[in-house]
Amino acid sequence: xxxxxxxxxxxxxxxxxxxxxxxxxxxxxxxxxxxxRTYIQSGNVFVTxxxxxxxxxxxxxxxxxxxxxxxxxxxxxxxxxxxQACLERNRFLDEEGVDxxxxxxxxxxxxxxxxxxxxLNLNFIEPDKIQLDGRRIYLKYHSSPANTKLDNxxxxxxxxxxxxxxxxxxxxxxxxxxxx
Numbered sequence: 001x002x003x004x005x006x007x008x009x010x011x012x013x014x015x016x017x018x019x020x021x022x023x024x025x026x027x028x029x030x031x032x033x034x035x036x037r038t039y040i041q042s043g044n045v046f047v048t049x050x051x052x053x054x055x056x057x058x059x060x061x062x063x064x065x066x067x068x069x070x071x072x073x074x075x076x077x078x079x080x081x082x083x084q085a086c087l088e089r090n091r092f093l094d095e096e097g098v099d100x101x102x103x104x105x106x107x108x109x110x111x112x113x114x115x116x117x118x119x120l121n122l123n124f125i126e127p128d129k130i131q132l133d134g135r136r137i138y139l140k141y142h143s144s145p146a147n148t149k150l151d152n153x154x155x156x157x158x159x160x161x162x163x164x165x166x167x168x169x170x171x172x173x174x175x176x177x178x179x180x
Contacts, residue, residue, distance in 0.1 A: 008043025
């Protein structure tokens, strides 16, 4: 049975869409998922199911959360290979002296067409930097994500996608958890 990593968008942030992880685990087990594991409070959930199609799994999780908690939460399913690609393809890691605490990855719901990328006003996000890679956007913040215009709202509006962002430490931890 495949294991899926579900990244939930916008729960437990600034007091919004509060969901306790233990209740989430019980709720997902109650609708048929097994081996449900969470990591921290920001909506990282591993589930095991007979279903191989990530889109169907995302819809099942979204529906379970809506029915159990009353929150309509976007869910992105990420595979182990997606997380591994983050380690292999993030060109910011090649920069000398890069501060890993300023690296993040936004996982997005669809690849952004090249013509849309060229139309983006990337000067708007300066001095922060981005790199697009399929359904991932590598982010390097100049100071911190608290002091940027480069956030999920900007990504979603500019690129017409759903986006959820994790810091570099979390990405590495989630990849390690896939093996457990």
